[in-house]
Amino acid sequence: MTIQIDQFPCRADNFGVLIHDSASGETALIDAPEETAILEAIKRTGWKPSVLFITHHHADHVEANLSLKQKFDLKIIGPKAEASKIPGIDQTVAEGDVLTFGGEEVRVIETPGHTAGHVSYYLPKSGVAFTADTLFALGCGRLFEAPAPVMYESLKKLAALPPETQVYCGHEYTLSNARFALTVDPTNPKLKARAEKIEKLRAEGKATLPTSIGEELETNPFLRWDDAAIRKNLGMENASDAEVFTEIRKRKDNF
Known part of the structure; x- marks a missing residue:
């Protein structure tokens, strides 16, 4: 892996995330939450970005688009469904589109829910996915622009x-998500062990990411809408998977 x-x-x-292809020297930025922090990361790594992949239009993901574009002549790529809301966008993408970064593919996965046009970016060669506000460690994004299904x-x-796949x-948000997850899935030994680890990491001021699809x-x-213990705890043994997910999301909203 050269990424x-x-x-x-x-x-x-x-x-914020910078990705760098050591073979080609190409660098990309995933979302642009804050100019100062991004510039500090660029200076620290020495990686000058040429492309900015945007996942969705919320201000805390696009705030620095225009200033960074001016400084680095960035090409800004983002979801077609939200193009009018993304400052400085140059290229739109949708489900199934495949881009190239360095020596590998970047596959576009439409993942609406948090926003109506949210996308995630998946690099199969490196085994990495950037899911922004769709999938969190032990959680998922709040539903602002689309229903639970x-x-x-x-x-x-x-x-x-x-x-x-590394996510x-x-x-x-992992600490809060872990505390909520234990109310839904209290008998899961792997969740209990992970929650203890997360408490320690956050107490030390350390990040809990990346995670992996397997761990999630x-x-x-x-992601465990079909788990028998969760269904029993919710009293939803005979509900559909989508109904179980919807109930878990409602409970998190009120947690």
Whole structure:
């Protein structure tokens, strides 16, 4: 693998991500939450970005688009469904589109739910996915622009990626998500162990990301709609998978 990844904190709880292809020297940025933090990361790594991949239009993901475009002559790529809301966009993408970064493919996966046009970016050669505010460690994004069944279908797509896929998310929400997950899936030993690890990491000021698809399938209740213990705990043994997901999302909204 020639891809190197630098994840760094932005704003109150966002993450910025630089990805660098050592063979070609090409660098990309995933979302643009905050100019100062991004410029510091560029200076620290020495990686000058030429492309900016945007996942969705929310201000805490596009705030620095125009200033960074001016400084680095970035090409800004983002979801077609939200093009009018993304500052400086040059190229739109949709489900199934395949881009090239360095020496490998970047596959576009439409993952609406948090916003109506949210996309995730998947690099199969490196085994990395950038899911922003669709899939979080032990959670999923709040539903602002689409109903729960839409988010459920998006999460199904991500859950189908290879279990070893490393997942980079848009926010450091894992501690709160872990505490909620234990209310839904309290008898899961892997979740209990992970929650203890997360408590320790956050107490030390360390990031809990990246995660992996495999780890999320074992511990994230938003991907475990078919788990018998969760269904029994919710009193939803005979409900559809989408109904179970919807109930879990409602409970998280009120947690």
